[in-house]
Amino acid sequence: xxxxxxxxxxxxxxxxxxxxxxxxxxxxxxxxxxxxAAENLSADHPVGQIVLGWKGDPSPGGDSVPLRLAxxxxxxxxxxxxxxxxAVYPPQVADRDADLWAAVRGACRIHAGFILDRLAxxxxxxxxxxxxxxxPGFLTIASLFQKPLVLSEIGASAGLNLQWDRYxxxxxxxxxxAPSSPVEIAPDWTGxxxxxxxxxxxxxxxxxxxxxxxxxxxxxxRLLSYIWADQADRLERTRQALSIxxxxxxxxxxxxxxxxxxxxxxxxxADRVHVVYHTIAWQYLPAAAQKKGETLIAxxxxxxxxxxxxxxxxxxxxxHKHDGAALTxxxxxxxxxxxxxxxxxxxxxxxxxxxxxxx
Numbered sequence: 001x002x003x004x005x006x007x008x009x010x011x012x013x014x015x016x017x018x019x020x021x022x023x024x025x026x027x028x029x030x031x032x033x034x035x036x037a038a039e040n041l042s043a044d045h046p047v048g049q050i051v052l053g054w055k056g057d058p059s060p061g062g063d064s065v066p067l068r069l070a071x072x073x074x075x076x077x078x079x080x081x082x083x084x085x086x087a088v089y090p091p092q093v094a095d096r097d098a099d100l101w102a103a104v105r106g107a108c109r110i111h112a113g114f115i116l117d118r119l120a121x122x123x124x125x126x127x128x129x130x131x132x133x134x135x136p137g138f139l140t141i142a143s144l145f146q147k148p149l150v151l152s153e154i155g156a157s158a159g160l161n162l163q164w165d166r167y168x169x170x171x172x173x174x175x176x177x178a179p180s181s182p183v184e185i186a187p188d189w190t191g192x193x194x195x196x197x198x199x200x201x202x203x204x205x206x207x208x209x210x211x212x213x214x215x216x217x218x219x220x221x222r223l224l225s226y227i228w229a230d231q232a233d234r235l236e237r238t239r240q241a242l243s244i245x246x247x248x249x250x251x252x253x254x255x256x257x258x259x260x261x262x263x264x265x266x267x268x269x270a271d272r273v274h275v276v277y278h279t280i281a282w283q284y285l286p287a288a289a290q291k292k293g294e295t296l297i298a299x300x301x302x303x304x305x306x307x308x309x310x311x312x313x314x315x316x317x318x319x320h321k322h323d324g325a326a327l328t329x330x331x332x333x334x335x336x337x338x339x340x341x342x343x344x345x346x347x348x349x350x351x352x353x354x355x356x357x358x359x
């Protein structure tokens with residue numbers, strides 16, 4: 001097998017792997033789309049040439065080329081640019097694979113410029129249901145310290161998970177959050193109930209290398225396009241969350257995570273708890289950057305006092321990622337750290353363990 005053929009085989013395997021992941025995460029349509037691409041994508045048009053000749057790592061753990069292509073196609077549907085493609089997309093899905101692929105192939109030819117532009121950018125998501133996994137952590141922090149929170153989110157994208165206290169939730173038997181919010185999140189919950197405690201957010205800020213503006217049509221389209229087309233509930237929830245963020249004029253700072261942390265961790269927040277948090281973001285930092293980030297956070301922890309505590313809340317993949325993401329919480333000045341639960345990567349379920357002293 002020649003070098004070009006080997007490269008194409010790597011790309012096809014990436015689409016097959018993404019199809020499996022989509023099926024496991026509840027998107028049979030996107031799984032079908034990726035399977036068809038793995039089998040049928042050809043280099044007889046510019047989009048196929050770029051995808052099959054991808055120079056980097058096309059896999060879901062690398063450049064996520066399958067999701068780049070799926071997002072570009074979905075953007076064509078959401079923006080009404082391609083009626084033929086929209087006709088075979090949810091909610092009206094083509095009965096035959098041949099019809100779906102014919103529409104995809106046509107879109108790749110007609111809208112090559114648009115798709116190639118989208119392929120140049122990494123996918124961006126802002127999964128609102130992850131707020132339901134964060135909320136029990138924030139409730140725990142509030143219960144431990146009984147102080148208002150200062151929020152600092154790394155990899156905040158459009159800032160939707162900076163607005164977590166403006167959504168309504170049902171966590172097991174506990175109804176909490178903003179009861180009149182148009183965003184309602186009710187994950188499958190197992191484990192003891194989370195702490196019941198009022199949470200006061202006194203300040204919030206976030207950073208991202210490529211932040212999206214929730215008030216911008218193009219940025220909203222980009223964010224929505226990476227949500228899988230057959231997951232209507234995710235699309236509607238994200239639209240509502242975008243409206244909340246836009247109304248609050250929440251902006252996310254365009255900055256490198258380490259530069260931003262260096263600046264953000266300097267102030268002392270007397271009688272408040274500074275909480276640094278991130279969801280499926282830390283893993284994308286290079287190893288050297290992760291090490292420097294850990295050093296910055298540890299130094300901030302050493303400066304914490306009982307009057308100005310510090311906490312780090314994470315929802316990130318670990319060695320047990322087959323069982324969802326790990327929810328971990330570390331607090332200072334004690335430096336105690338515990339696994340407080342696990343959550344589905346899209347926030348569909350939460351397995352809550354809790355902080356030992358509060359369990």
